[in-house]
Amino acid sequence: MKNKILLGLFILLMTVACKKSLEEKPQGVASSDDLNTPENIEKMVIAAYSSLGNENIHTSNSLWPWGSLRSGDAYKGGDGVGDNSEWNDYETFVTNRSTNGLTDEMWAQMYNGIGRVNDALTRVNAIDAAQFPNKASRQAEMRFLRGNYYFMLKILFNYMPYFDETVSKDDYIKISNRELTSDQLWEKIAGEFIFAADNLPATQTEVGRPNKYTAKAYLAKVRLYQAYKQDENHVVTGIDQAKLLEVVSLCNEVIAAGKYGLTPDFAQNFLAQYDNNVESVFAIQYSKNDGTKFGRIDMGHALSYPMNQEYGCCWQHIPSQDLVNNFKTDANGLPLFTGYNNTDATTANDFLTQTFDPRLDHTVGIPGHPFKYVPSFVYQQSWARNPAVYGNYTSMKDVAAYNDPSFQRIPPFMSSSKNWELIRYSDVLLWKAEALIELGRETEAVPVINQVRQRAANSTTLLKNTNGTLVSNYKVAIYQPGVNCTWTQAYAREALRRERRLEFAMEGNRLFDLVRWGIADTYLNAYFASESTKRAHLRTAHFTKGRDEYMPIPLNQINFSKGLYKQNPGY
DSSP: OHHHHHHHHHHHHHHHHHHHHHTSOOTTOOOTGGGOSHHHHHHHHHHHHHGGGOOOTTOOTTOHHHHTTTTTSEEEESSSTTTTHHHHHHHHSTTOOTTOHHHHHHHHHHHHHHHHHHHHHHHHHHSOTTTOTTHHHHHHHHHHHHHHHHHHHHHHHSOOOOOOTTSOGGGGGGOOTTSSOHHHHHHHHHHHHHHHHHHSOSSOSSTTSOOHHHHHHHHHHHHHHHHEEEOTTOOEEEEOHHHHHHHHHHHHHHHHTSSOOOOSSGGGGGOGGGTTOTTEEEEEOOOSSSSSSSOSOOGGGTTOSOSSTTSOSOOEEEEOHHHHHHTBBOTTSOBOSSSTTSSOOOSTTHHHHSOBOTHHHHHEEOTTSEETTEEEEEOOGGGOSOHHHHOSOEEOTTOOOTTSTTEEEETTEEEEOOOEEEEEHHHHHHHHHHHHHHTTOHHHHHHHHHHHHHHHHTTTTTOBOTTSOBSSOBOOOOOOBTTTBOOOHHHHHHHHHHHHHHHHTTTTOHHHHHHHHTOHHHHHHHHHHHHTTTOGGGTTOOOOTTTTTSOOOOHHHHHHTTTOSOOOTTO
16 A cells, blocks of 8 residues: 555656646747747748758659659669669659659658748748848748749649648648649749749849849749640640740840850859859759758759769669760751661760760760769769669769769768759740740741850860860751751751750750640650660550659548549549
């Protein structure tokens, strides 16, 4: 009995002590109200920006797992089809399901970013401008960021729930992904960038923040995608000429602002020492030596590095043979619209006896060629992890040289703090050219495309061996209608589409271009028919029209919504 009494007293004392401790304010935790000071609101805005870099090794905000792997530009790579098999499902399409965990992770990552924006906006909206002089600009910046996240969701999933800071978090679950039509969703996204353009300054004193013309560039991109009208089976049924005119006008405003231009050398877009250069319209800002253990480095590309001792992991996101062949040029120095895949460029001699666009060696690591602009650091076939499945190439744009100051190891992975461009000035030029061509004003597009081609021709300075000779045999010419080409609308359209592939290869754009143009099914199934004779893992690959243009809505999200969210066709 005595023992029972003592035990009872002990429990009573512990209960009182625990109750008292639970009533105390936790140390190191801020309440929501504590965050509504000007200083803390600025921190919440920065936290929203940080979502751009809050990737992990599987959910890159460059969108390469969705835009490169699913486009014919890249193979998954790695140790074989079972290594990150979710990406193999993306690459081959036929086994892609709504239960793919990486799709669910990406959906959640986008909405985490939107959630941070909405939280920051709620606080910015509530504070008096006298206390917070940057109120209008910060509102515009947050609207801009939210537009970016929703744009990515739109091109990935087509239909998604749309909520802003005026919607209670408790009501999120009540909003269907079919609440708005496709065009209404585009208008919502456009509205974010219109507000941003109207309220952002023409110049920002701090790098990384968007300005008025950054927002106009994004709006041009939205209007270009919106111009290609799709039905519910993802068939392009027409092109809205008024939207194309708006694209041209917006691009002209960005060009006329005089803030942007093409870098003298293509390489400068993929080297940390040239971050935030004249071509950078908007980029994810990464960092190292920033007071954290490893820095905020680019984990979205951490698996792209080859398997040599200077790196060591993991050789994924591998350029396809079709992509390498696509950089060939004809006797005039123009792209080969047909026949480029008749023979494969694979041996060192192949790259010297045929002619190529220099962007090849800025994009693809090739055995026997210097890697990442270090003449003595020569890429070897042994750096490939599984050449029997995926060939011998490796990705170049998204990695840094092992001796570059931006390079950082996070064992067993590694990456760099160099920026990743979401919009480059060359994008703006080629959007304008595309709109002009589809408006029947293809002659006006010639000098615009030629600016990009001329820069490519000039970009050979860093593509040299230790003895000073050029790595490959380069030959690039500008288009000269009536001299080296017949510039019809059909020819101009093909020239524009080819130029976008050459310029933005491995940057995560390609599949979304193909879907916008309405040619993804015919293009990719022709690619599979050809490429599967070289890469056995593609023999069962097939693109299904009306389904594979977009990802499935993740089953987890449908379950969380208790069936409110509707699945995309075909899944």
